[in-house]
Amino acid sequence: MGRYRLGDIVRMTRKSLSITQEQLCEDICSAETLSRIETGRQNPSKDVYELLMERMGRIRDRAYSMLSVSDFKVLEKMRQFETCIHIYDYHRAEYILEDIKRMLGGTNLDKQFIIRADSLVNYRLNRIDTDEFLEELQKAIRITIPRYGEISLSNWPLNHNEVTILLNISSVYSEKEDYKKGIDILEEVNNALKQSYIDREQRAILQVVITSNLSKWYGQIEEHQKAIETAYEGIEICKEFKIGNVLPHLLYNYAWIMEQLIEKGEQSPENKRECISYLKQAYYIACAMQQSYMEQFIKGHLAMYHDIML
Amino acid sequence: MYKDIDIDSNNNIGSAIQYFRETYHISQSKLCKGLCSVSTLSRIEAGERDIDAFILETLLERLGKIPYHFELILTDFDYEAYQSRMEINKLIEDGAIDEAHKLIKEYDELASDKGSPHRQFVMVCKARLNELKGGKPEVTIDMLMEAIACTVPDFDTEELAEYFLSTSEFNIILDILQRMISTGMTDRAHKTLDQIINYLFWHSQMEQNINIYPKIAAIGARFLLEQNDLDRALELCNKGLEMNKGSRRIKYLGKLSLIKARATEGKFKAAGLWETCDKGECICLYLKAYHLFHFFDDYTKSDRIKKHLREEYGWEDID
Numbered sequence: 366m367g368r369y370r371l372g373d374i375v376r377m378t379r380k381s382l383s384i385t386q387e388q389l390c391e392d393i394c395s396a397e398t399l400s401r402i403e404t405g406r407q408n409p410s411k412d413v414y415e416l417l418m419e420r421m422g423r424i425r426d427r428a429y430s431m432l433s434v435s436d437f438k439v440l441e442k443m444r445q446f447e448t449c450i451h452i453y454d455y456h457r458a459e460y461i462l463e464d465i466k467r468m469l470g471g472t473n474l475d476k477q478f479i480i481r482a483d484s485l486v487n488y489r490l491n492r493i494d495t496d497e498f499l500e501e502l503q504k505a506i507r508i509t510i511p512r513y514g515e516i517s518l519s520n521w522p523l524n525h526n527e528v529t530i531l532l533n534i535s536s537v538y539s540e541k542e543d544y545k546k547g548i549d550i551l552e553e554v555n556n557a558l559k560q561s562y563i564d565r566e567q568r569a570i571l572q573v574v575i576t577s578n579l580s581k582w583y584g585q586i587e588e589h590q591k592a593i594e595t596a597y598e599g600i601e602i603c604k605e606f607k608i609g610n611v612l613p614h615l616l617y618n619y620a621w622i623m624e625q626l627i628e629k630g631e632q633s634p635e636n637k638r639e640c641i642s643y644l645k646q647a648y649y650i651a652c653a654m655q656q657s658y659m660e661q662f663i664k665g666h667l668a669m670y671h672d673i674m675l
Numbered sequence: 676m677y678k679d680i681d682i683d684s685n686n687n688i689g690s691a692i693q694y695f696r697e698t699y700h701i702s703q704s705k706l707c708k709g710l711c712s713v714s715t716l717s718r719i720e721a722g723e724r725d726i727d728a729f730i731l732e733t734l735l736e737r738l739g740k741i742p743y744h745f746e747l748i749l750t751d752f753d754y755e756a757y758q759s760r761m762e763i764n765k766l767i768e769d770g771a772i773d774e775a776h777k778l779i780k781e782y783d784e785l786a787s788d789k790g791s792p793h794r795q796f797v798m799v800c801k802a803r804l805n806e807l808k809g810g811k812p813e814v815t816i817d818m819l820m821e822a823i824a825c826t827v828p829d830f831d832t833e834e835l836a837e838y839f840l841s842t843s844e845f846n847i848i849l850d851i852l853q854r855m856i857s858t859g860m861t862d863r864a865h866k867t868l869d870q871i872i873n874y875l876f877w878h879s880q881m882e883q884n885i886n887i888y889p890k891i892a893a894i895g896a897r898f899l900l901e902q903n904d905l906d907r908a909l910e911l912c913n914k915g916l917e918m919n920k921g922s923r924r925i926k927y928l929g930k931l932s933l934i935k936a937r938a939t940e941g942k943f944k945a946a947g948l949w950e951t952c953d954k955g956e957c958i959c960l961y962l963k964a965y966h967l968f969h970f971f972d973d974y975t976k977s978d979r980i981k982k983h984l985r986e987e988y989g990w991e992d993i994d
Contacts, residue, residue: 405754441698452921570923602970609925612970642994649966651926652959656922 371414374522376403378421381520393417407526442468446482455489462486473508480505481530499537506530519556527573528554535578544582551579569606573599577611580618584625593623609650613659616647617666624670648675688731693720695738706737706839709826710791722832728753729792733826736841739883756786760796767803791825798822799847812858816851823847835874842883849887849894856898868895872911887963888918889927894933905945909938929967933980937958940987958988965993 379389387567390399393416394409401407409417437565451460462482469475484501487493493501506513523531531554538547555575558568583592594595596619603612618642626632627640627653644667651659696706707716711730719726719734759782766775768980779800802818805811823830827838832846840848848871855864871891875884892915899908912935921930936957943952961984968977984990 590975607926607971608923609928610923612925645994646966646970649963650925650970653932653963653967655916655923 372382372403372405375399375409375414375417377520377522378418379403381522382421382516389417389420392483393420446664450485450489453489455486459486459490466497467569477505477508477526477530480508481533485533491538495537495541497543499534502530502534502537506534518553520560521557523554523557525567525571530573532574532578533659539578539582541586545586548579548586551582555579566606568649569602570608571607573602573606573611573615575599577600577614577618580615580622584618586624587605587625589622589626589631593619596622605648609654610656611662613647613654616643617651617663618643620647621666637671641667641673644671645675646671689720689722689734691740692716692731692734692738695740698719699738700785701738701839705735707894708838709736709828710734722888727789727793729756729786729796730790733792733841733843736843736883737839739881756782756793758791759785763800767800767807770807772804772807775800779804784912795822795825796849798825802850813855816854816858816860819847819851819854823851835870836877838874839881840874842887845883845887849890855896856894864898868898871895882986886920886922886924889915889924889931891915892918893927893934896938897930900938900941903941905938905941908934909942912938925967929964929971929973929976932960932967933964933976936964946956954988958984958990961988961990964992 366536386396386399386403390396393399393400394413398407398409398413399417402409402413409633431573431592442461446458446461446465449455449461452508462479465482467477479525484493484498484505488495488498503513506527510518518531535547535550535554538544540548557570558572558575573657576595580592580596580599583589583595596615599611599615602608603615620640623636623640623643625631627634627636644663648660648663648667651663664675692706695744696703703713703716703720707713710733711719715726716734719731733790749903759778763778763782766778779797782793783797787797798818799822802815802822805818806815820831826844827835827840848867852864852867852871855867872895875888875891879882881908892911896908896915897910899911912931915927916933916935919931923978939960940949940957943949944959961980965977965980965984968980981993984993
């Protein structure tokens with residue numbers, strides 16, 4: 366559970382914009398008051414809070430809308446929706462989404478969710494092309510981050526929804542084979558996550574997905590050192606937080622990049638043994654996680670490149 | 676809980692609780708049993724402020740809501756209490772007994788009149804400290820029993836299925852079960868395990884129970900395996916594995932794979948089919964377990980599996 370106090374949100378947002386307390390509070394409240402608000406010694410009045418947030422370009426009801434009743438009532442449906450996306454059942458996802466739309470209120474987070482969900486379904490069902498999908502996702506993120514694209518998100522207090530949309534955006538860039546742009550976004554999000562107030566475990570779940578994609582894309586643009594480092598970072602997070610869903614991917618990425626380095630002569634062929642043991646580990650962990658796609662994929666790789674039949 | 680600003684965050688949590696409770700057809704009295712009075716729950720659902728955040732969290736948890744969906748804005752007391760709980764947990768994890776003891780005492784004075792989850796937290800901490808100090812396991816079990824009784828007053832006498840338990844409450848019960856098993860209280864362990872399985876049967880629609888199943892299966896199936904009840908061990912194991920499918924959790928997969936391998940092997944041997952059976956399934960299960968333990972640096976277990984595979988199956992080709 367993300368535990369935000371209003372003061373934390375104000376302070377983090379202000380710092381992300383590199384403005385001073387004096388610049389922020391002019392004509393709104395005194396600098397002493399702002400300082401007390403930021404350190405949690407005083408709660409701001411609703412007016413003061415909204416004026417401060419508005420001055421920083423944040424949508425005013427953001428902190429409140431996190432708890433809107435309409436959110437609660439559709440949470441179940443939203444999760445079902447995500448599950449359908451996860452298992453590639455887009456028609457059912459669309460059906461659930463129609464339900465969600467009927468139930469939703471008009472808060473900004475609601476709008477943000479719908480724009481993303483709508484465009485995701487339309488894209489996966491080939492109704493819109495990559496560029497249209499990208500445009501929609503950017504529209505969604507700008508609902509809560511109006512200056513997206515102009516400012517760095519490295520210090521932005523991102524919430525879970527925002528991170529999800531940004532991950533979608535980065536994936537679109539990778540589909541357009543603009544790996545560099547995808548990497549830039551993920552690096553910013555990763556930075557923001559490292560200092561965010563999102564619960565550590567939730568953060569880890571997002572980070573392993575990020576490192577998995579990052580290592581793959583760094584591999585694509587042949588930045589092998591970065592690729593190895595990120596894969597390793599992700600593997601360590603999986604180990605610490607016992608996260609299994611992307612672990613086979615990360616282990617596979619690690620081995621795949623090592624193979625490339627061996628091929629280029631930058632690593633000695635003796636490391637081939639290490640590659641094979643990473644791949645076997647990836648294979649059996651994919652089996653244990655009951656991920657038949659990764660299971661078959663790694664099995665095929667071992668057979669084709671290493672002549673090993675499992 | 677939120678006094679200075681006129682926002683309805685607390686109100687929203689109240690309606691959320693009411694909404695989910697009604698969706699799952701749970702009566703007010705069942706949901707709040709051991710936590711707060713029905714009239715307090717009514718006031719929460721009606722949007723009353725000034726409710727302790729820990730009670731709200733426990734109510735949400737009992738409804739199976741994964742808490743990260745709720746980004747709570749807390750009052751200073753709630754926030755400090757939360758920080759303090761995190762700090763105490765960390766101290767206990769690090770084995771800093773004296774410091775933990777001091778903080779727990781402070782927490783107890785500060786929060787004991789704020790509701791039963793706070794008292795429960797304190798008791799659980801004391802039990803963990805007793806264990807750390809090398810105190811008697813029987814005493815730890817009694818302390819954990821006292822802890823669970825804070826919010827599940829008739830845990831030992833009444834059917835568990837009457838309650839809607841939060842994951843935290845469930846974990847305390849599993850801690851008790853584990854310690855009963857390790858101290859050889861076989862009969863009580865059997866009774867508790869049966870109660871747990873019965874509870875899960877009646878509450879199978881609750882999402883958090885699916886999440887906790889692999890852990891229950893790992894503890895329960897191992898116990899059954901040791902009791903040589905291979906069929907029930909396998910059944911529980913399979914259920915745990917089935918519940919894990921499609922999730923991101925990996926923690927209990929090594930244990931479950933190993934238990935399943937041992938139970939399957941045991942059944943072949945007991946039926947006198949060991950020499951003639953197809954050993955492929957067992958080998959694959961052992962290999963899964965091997966790689967999982969190996970990945971998580973549990974080399975004692977992985978080496979033992981390696982040795983077993985070599986001796987029983989003539990399997991050399993591991994890494």
